[in-house]
Amino acid sequence: xxxxxxxxxxxxxxxxxxxxxxxxxxxxxxxxxxxxxxxxxxxxxxxxxxxxxxxxxxxxxxxxxxxxxxxxxxxxxxxxxxxxxxxxxxxxxxxxxxxxxxxxxxxxxxxxxxxxxxxxxxxxxxxxxxxxxxxxxxxxxxxxxxxxxxxxxxxxxxxxxxxxxxxxxxxxxxxxxxxxxxxxxxxxxxxxxxxxxxxxxxxxxxxxxxxxxxxxxxxxxxxxxxxxxxxxxxxxxxxxxxxxxxxxxxxxxxxxxxxxxxxxxxxxxxxxxxxxxxxxxxxxxxxxxxxxxxxxxxxxxxxxxxxxxxxxxxxxxxxxxx
Amino acid sequence: xxxxxxxxxxxxxxxxxxxxxxxxxxxxxxxxxxxxxxxxxxxxxxxxxxxxxxxxxxxxxxxxxxxxxxxxxxxxxxxxxxxxxxxxxxxxxxxxxxxxxxxxxxxxxxxxxxxxxxxxxxxxxxxxxxxxxxxxxxxxxxxxxxxxxxxxxxxxxxxxxxxxxxxxxxxxxxxxxxxxxxxxxxxxxxxxxxxxxxxxxxxxxxxxxxxxxxxxxxxxxxxxxxxxxxxxxxxxxxxxxxxxxxxxxxxxxxxxxxxxxxxxxxxxxxxxxxxxxxxxxxxxxxxxxxxxxxxxxxxxxxxxxxxxxxxxxxxxxxxxxxxxxxxxxx
Amino acid sequence: xxxxxxxxxxxxxxxxxxxxxxxxxxxxxxxxxxxxxxxxxxxxxxxxxxxxxxxxxxxxxxxxxxxxxxxxxxxxxxxxxxxxxxxxxxxxxxxxxxxxxxxxxxxxxxxxxxxxxxxxxxxxxxxxxxxxxxxxxxxxxxxxxxxxxxxxxxxxxxxxxxxxxxxxxxxxxxxxxxxxxxxxxxxxxxxxxxxxxxxxxxxxxxxxxxxxxxxxxxxxxxxxxxxxxxxxxxxxxxxxxxxxxxxxxxxxxxxxxxxxxxxxxxxxxxxxxxxxxxxxxxxxxxxxxxxxxxxxxxxx
Numbered sequence: 001x002x003x004x005x006x007x008x009x010x011x012x013x014x015x016x017x018x019x020x021x022x023x024x025x026x027x028x029x030x031x032x033x034x035x036x037x038x039x040x041x042x043x044x045x046x047x048x049x050x051x052x053x054x055x056x057x058x059x060x061x062x063x064x065x066x067x068x069x070x071x072x073x074x075x076x077x078x079x080x081x082x083x084x085x086x087x088x089x090x091x092x093x094x095x096x097x098x099x100x101x102x103x104x105x106x107x108x109x110x111x112x113x114x115x116x117x118x119x120x121x122x123x124x125x126x127x128x129x130x131x132x133x134x135x136x137x138x139x140x141x142x143x144x145x146x147x148x149x150x151x152x153x154x155x156x157x158x159x160x161x162x163x164x165x166x167x168x169x170x171x172x173x174x175x176x177x178x179x180x181x182x183x184x185x186x187x188x189x190x191x192x193x194x195x196x197x198x199x200x201x202x203x204x205x206x207x208x209x210x211x212x213x214x215x216x217x218x219x220x221x222x223x224x225x226x227x228x229x230x231x232x233x234x235x236x237x238x239x240x241x242x243x244x245x246x247x248x249x250x251x252x253x254x255x256x257x258x259x260x261x262x263x264x265x266x267x268x269x270x271x272x273x274x275x276x277x278x279x280x281x282x283x284x285x286x287x288x289x290x291x292x293x294x295x296x297x298x299x300x301x302x303x304x305x306x307x308x309x310x311x312x313x314x315x316x317x318x319x320x321x322x
Numbered sequence: 323x324x325x326x327x328x329x330x331x332x333x334x335x336x337x338x339x340x341x342x343x344x345x346x347x348x349x350x351x352x353x354x355x356x357x358x359x360x361x362x363x364x365x366x367x368x369x370x371x372x373x374x375x376x377x378x379x380x381x382x383x384x385x386x387x388x389x390x391x392x393x394x395x396x397x398x399x400x401x402x403x404x405x406x407x408x409x410x411x412x413x414x415x416x417x418x419x420x421x422x423x424x425x426x427x428x429x430x431x432x433x434x435x436x437x438x439x440x441x442x443x444x445x446x447x448x449x450x451x452x453x454x455x456x457x458x459x460x461x462x463x464x465x466x467x468x469x470x471x472x473x474x475x476x477x478x479x480x481x482x483x484x485x486x487x488x489x490x491x492x493x494x495x496x497x498x499x500x501x502x503x504x505x506x507x508x509x510x511x512x513x514x515x516x517x518x519x520x521x522x523x524x525x526x527x528x529x530x531x532x533x534x535x536x537x538x539x540x541x542x543x544x545x546x547x548x549x550x551x552x553x554x555x556x557x558x559x560x561x562x563x564x565x566x567x568x569x570x571x572x573x574x575x576x577x578x579x580x581x582x583x584x585x586x587x588x589x590x591x592x593x594x595x596x597x598x599x600x601x602x603x604x605x606x607x608x609x610x611x612x613x614x615x616x617x618x619x620x621x622x623x624x625x626x627x628x629x630x631x632x633x634x635x636x637x638x639x640x641x642x643x644x645x646x647x648x649x650x651x652x
Numbered sequence: 653x654x655x656x657x658x659x660x661x662x663x664x665x666x667x668x669x670x671x672x673x674x675x676x677x678x679x680x681x682x683x684x685x686x687x688x689x690x691x692x693x694x695x696x697x698x699x700x701x702x703x704x705x706x707x708x709x710x711x712x713x714x715x716x717x718x719x720x721x722x723x724x725x726x727x728x729x730x731x732x733x734x735x736x737x738x739x740x741x742x743x744x745x746x747x748x749x750x751x752x753x754x755x756x757x758x759x760x761x762x763x764x765x766x767x768x769x770x771x772x773x774x775x776x777x778x779x780x781x782x783x784x785x786x787x788x789x790x791x792x793x794x795x796x797x798x799x800x801x802x803x804x805x806x807x808x809x810x811x812x813x814x815x816x817x818x819x820x821x822x823x824x825x826x827x828x829x830x831x832x833x834x835x836x837x838x839x840x841x842x843x844x845x846x847x848x849x850x851x852x853x854x855x856x857x858x859x860x861x862x863x864x865x866x867x868x869x870x871x872x873x874x875x876x877x878x879x880x881x882x883x884x885x886x887x888x889x890x891x892x893x894x895x896x897x898x899x900x901x902x903x904x905x906x907x908x909x910x911x912x913x914x915x916x917x918x919x920x921x922x923x924x925x926x927x928x929x930x931x932x933x934x935x936x937x938x939x940x941x942x943x944x945x946x947x948x949x950x951x952x
Contacts (some may be wrong), residue, residue: 015680054551085553099548101562103569103641112562116555146641163552337788344797348804460936467931469881471888471903472924475912479920483912490912577790581878584795588885592907602796603889606803618800625791 002203003029003170008064010044010051019276021047023227024063026302027310029170034196034204036214036235038250039224042273045207046094048224049172051075052205053091068169087117090168090201094175096159100147107143110162117166125165132161132200136191153184160191164200171201177213189217211254215239220308223247226273226284229302233309243305243316245289283313291315326643330633334626341622345615346395360609404616407605415616418601425493426597428514430586433521438575441529446564448530449537458530465527470585473520474592481516488516493596517593521586525578532574536567569640576632579625681944688944691937698930702750705743713740713897723918730918733909741897742922748898749880749927752814756879759818761872764825771826772833782830786823794820795885802891810893813886817879828871832864866945870938877934884927899923 010022021044029035037045051059052066055075066073068088074080081089093099100109110129114122130140136157147155156176164171173192177185195201206218214221215235222232223246231244242248249269256264271288274280282297283289289296295314302312305320357378361371398404404415448458482490489495495509540546540563549559587599594600598617605613637643682688711717711727716735723730729738771782798816805812845854886892887900888907902923906912911919 054547082553082555085551087553091551093544093548093551095544095547098544101545101549101566103565104562105641112558113549113552113554116558117553146645148642149645159548333784333787333791336784337791340788341792344792345800348801463932463935463939464928467877467881467928467935469884469888469900469903469924469927471885471900471907472927475903475906475920475924479912479917483915580791580793581795583793584882584885587795587799588888591889602799606799606889606891609803614800614803618796621796622792625793629791 002031002033002069004067005052006064006067008048008051008066009062010047010055010059011062012047012056012058013060014058014277017277018060018062020062020279021059021227021276022051023279025224025227025229026064027222027229027232029203029205031202032196033219034192034206034217035232036211036218036221037205037207037224038209038211038214038221040209040273042276043224044227044276045224046174049091049174049205049207052170053085053089053172054078054081083117086113086163086168087166088168089170089172090163090166091172092160092163092174092176094178096156096176097152097179099159100155102146102148105144105146106158110143110165113162113165119166129161129165132165133158135194136161137187153180153187156180156184156188157191160188160195164195167200167202169202171204173204173206175208176206177210178208185213186216189213193217211239211250223250226279227276228284228312229310230285230312231310232302233306233311237306237309243309243311243320244285244313245291245315246285326637327633330630334630337626338622342396342399342619343392345619345622346392360611363609399619404619405612407610407613415613418613419598419616419620422596422598422601425595426586426590426599429517429521429590429595429597430582433518433525433586434575434579434582437522437525438529441526442533442568442571444526445530445533445535446537446560446567448534449541449563450560455534458534462527462531462534465523466531468524468527470520470524470588471592473524474517474589477516477520478593489513490516491594493594513595517589517595520589520593521582524585525582528578529571533567533571536570537563540564540567569636572632572636572639576629579628583621583625682941685940685944687936688940691933691935691940694929694933695937698746698926698933699750701743702746705746706740709737709740709743711737711740713737713744715740720914720916722916729922730916732905732916732919733911733914738902738919738922741902742899742926745897745899745902745923746926746930748810748893748896749883749900749930752810752817752883752898753876753880755811755814756817756821756883757872757876759815760822760825760875760879761868763818763822764827765829765868767822768826768829769833772830773837775834779830782826786826789820789823792820794882798882798886799889799891802886808892808894810896813883813892814879817882817886821875821879821882824875825868825871828867829864832867836864866941870942870945873934873938873941877931877938880927881931899927 005028006026008022008025009020011018011020023044025044025048027035037048039045047059050056051061052073052075055061055078061076066075073084073089085091100106104112107126110126111122114125119125126143130143133140133142138154138157142150142154142158147158150158156179160173160176176192177188180188192201192204192206196204206214208214211221218235220232220234221238223230223238223244225246231238231242231247233241233243238247239251242251246269249267253267253269255266269288274284274287280286282299283292286292286296293315298314300312300314300317302310303317304310305316311317311320357375360378361374366374402416404419407413407415407418444458445462448455478488478490481488489512492513493510494500494506494513498506498509500506537560541559545566546559546563549562550556586597587602589595590597590599591603598621602614602617604610605617713736715737717727717731717737719731719735720733721727721731727737727739729742732738732741767782771779794817797820801816802808802812883892884898884900884903887898888904890904892898892901892904902919906916906919906923
């Protein structure tokens with residue numbers, strides 16, 4: 001296994017107490033796997049992604065560990081993580097549009113990063129970068145430009161390029177398509193796939209709230225709700241055969257192309273996720289779940305109910321054993 | 323970039339015009355005749371008064387129409403004929419300004435430049451070291467809050483009266499005759515030091531605090547976060563933050579000039595340092611209007627030129643302004 | 653220099669549109685912010701001194717005592733070269749300084765807010781005109797302008813000083829207000845108000861103003877401090893009110909009467925020290941307030 005996350009819990013310090021944004025999450029990624037991590041706002045997916053690369057000063061890992069290629073990732077130790085960032089674990093952040101400093105040309109930015117990582121042969125790397133720039137359909141002179149001279153979509157793609165320049169083992173792509181128009185979204189999605197196929201990145205965790213893009217590029221999808229992992233399965237299983245009521249509701253709420261409003265109404269999921277300051281006992285989706293029964297007062301563990309298909313739901317577990 | 327410069331130039335022109343107009347307009351819009359006000363200082367016989375009044379009115383131009391006076395004033399401005407000083411008759415105003423100018427420049431230029439550079443470094447250092455921050459911050463606020471007049475009192479008190487290290491007033495030792503020998507030059511320097519220190523210290527506080535805040539902000543913005551997430555060394559991140567923070571600081575420099583010039587006047591008066599500020603004070607006390615006007619417009623020009631220089635530096639440092647085709651905010 | 657800090661606030665991206673901190677949040681953070689507590693505390697102490705000082709001071713500013721004597725039981729801060737009690741002068745001067753500061757802050761605030769709102773709300777030519785105007789006024793050194801105008805006038809009063817200082821410092825407020833109005837007027841809640849048919853002035857007063865209240869408040873605090881400093885310089889140059897004492901006048905008198913030469917530290921130190929405390933407390937409180945209003949600046 002390339003990446004293993006075992007029982008990871010991450011909390012934010014606040015003046016009212018610790019908010020556990022990620023609660024006991026476990027999953028693993030195979031070499032070359034693109035895993036989508038989806039859920040609504042506040043479910044903890046971004047926190048999880050950020051924790052794996054670069055933890056905020058307000059965050060702390062309260063439990064669990066992360067293994068990359070058999071070695072433990074020292075996610076809490078900024079000093080130890082620094083040389084691993086960009087080379088082993090890299091991230092395309094949510095704020096990628098503003099991630100490039102406006103007062104330095106792109107080339108300078110890259111060379112400074114390379115210097116920080118002790119890369120001697122910087123010209124070779126820059127040539128490789130120019131190759132990849134051409135690959136994604138931009139012109140090489142982009143290196144000589146400042147970030148504000150590029151459009152939003154271009155900046156996004158350059159950021160992805162920069163983040164993957166040193167061929168990391170794991171890439172966290174946080175909402176890479178959220179701020180883009182549909183055609184650029186597709187281009188970026190294809191870019192990720194191409195990079196994985198060429199070996200520029202090994203495994204990818206694509207964090208998004210947009211299931212449709214995951215349907216296109218992800219090999220597997222993991223769904224998070226209120227800080228917990230509720231379902232993880234290969235993409236076709238999630239799309240066609242979701243077992244967790246939350247996932248089912250998510251899929252059902254996606255509008256279908258070609259269906260008019262007088263033919264069917266858009267359904268949402270009534271209610272709101274629970275507060276993570278003092279989370280309720282038992283299954284966190286209980287209050288909004290149409291199938292909840294008394295066993296749900298006890299927290300359902302993430303179980304592999306079918307080969308490769310993990311769910312944290314008593315109903316799904318029951319049905320699978322029947 | 324061109325639009326940026328043109329906008330700036332227009333603003334400078336306008337400021338100049340406004341400055342000249344105020345300069346000319348004030349004595350003429352004030353209640354009472356400037357000549358009358360000047361002459362009221364002296365006890366004159368009616369005959370003498372009448373004679374002086376008519377001569378001065380002619381010289382001052384108060385017997386012409388307002389518009390004629392205004393145009394005449396502009397003519398004088400552009401030919402650098404600022405008139406003659408009354409309190410130091412017959413010395414020309416421009417000569418007196420020329421004599422006082424080196425002293426003021428010697429005070430202002432090193433004070434501004436050094437406090438800016440050192441203040442920035444100090445502020446940036448305080449932004450990343452909590453220990454330093456705890457001492458720099460309160461000191462910075464205190465320095466920034468000190469009135470120029472007060473610093474001009476306590477520094478000579480401590481260093482001139484209590485510990486006899488520096489002289490307390492004057493531009494040089496008045497028992498010496500100005501000449502280019504080492505004694506005189508040394509006297510110049512020792513008399514220069516305390517006034518310089520006054521202006522320097524007050525400005526230092528402001529720059530340090532400003533830079534500290536800007537660097538803190540920059541260290542936590544998206545660009546810095548990204549560098550950190552990609553494993554850049556903290557040193558590199560700091561360098562980037564410093565560079566980005568320098569830009570608004572530079573704009574701040576242009577705006578702070580007005581305050582420093584004002585403070586400089588106070589300092590010169592307190593130390594009786596023979597610069598433009600001191601000259602201005604004398605002009606006010608003696609109701610020497612030509613001198614007053616001359617100094618005023620000279621200061622305005624100086625500030626405008628300094629602003630322009632800072633704008634040029636800004637253009638070279640900020641790529642956004644340089645490359646902007648749409649014309650940045652003026 | 654405090655004007656530079658003010659300008660930074662005006663252009664600081666962190667501040668514009670900061671979520672207005674509501675009731676409980678504000679109290680919680682406010683009461684725990686050391687800078688705010690210290691600054692506010694010190695300032696209130698000084699204001700208190702300004703109010704009750706002249707009442708508790710056993711002497712008047714015009715009473716004569718032994719010339720140039722150091723602090724004693726009779727004269728708490730000693731006497732000056734004319735034999736006047738320095739403590740009495742100090743507390744009266746405090747009052748005058750606060751008065752001038754308040755007067756100019758009010759003037760600048762009114763002028764700045766009106767012009768800033770108009771420019772930010774209407775935009776276009778009005779905005780351009782205001783921008784040029786503020787750029788021009790800002791470039792002319794305030795003290796120089798005040799000195800030139802003041803020297804021609806024969807009246808020397810606190811009123812004049814206050815109003816005129818306000819008229820030279822209004823651009824700072826105007827810029828801040830304009831920037832805020834600009835950014836806020838295109839926000840959703842304003843569009844909502846427009847859609848529901850509210851009039852422009854009503855929108856400005858009810859929707860925009862509360863959101864920038866915190867920001868304005870900060871700007872005015874800084875203005876207050878820099879006005880007091882400017883007024884003290886003005887008084888120092890001999891253009892201050894002739895019928896009363898102010899801190900600047902005290903410093904002027906000390907300088908003119910060779911207080912240094914006569915080692916009269918009780919005359920040299922207190923006026924400026926008090927003024928420094930007044931302004932520094934404001935600056936510190938201002939920073940504390942900024943931290944309370946702006947979550948990003950907390951927890952350093």
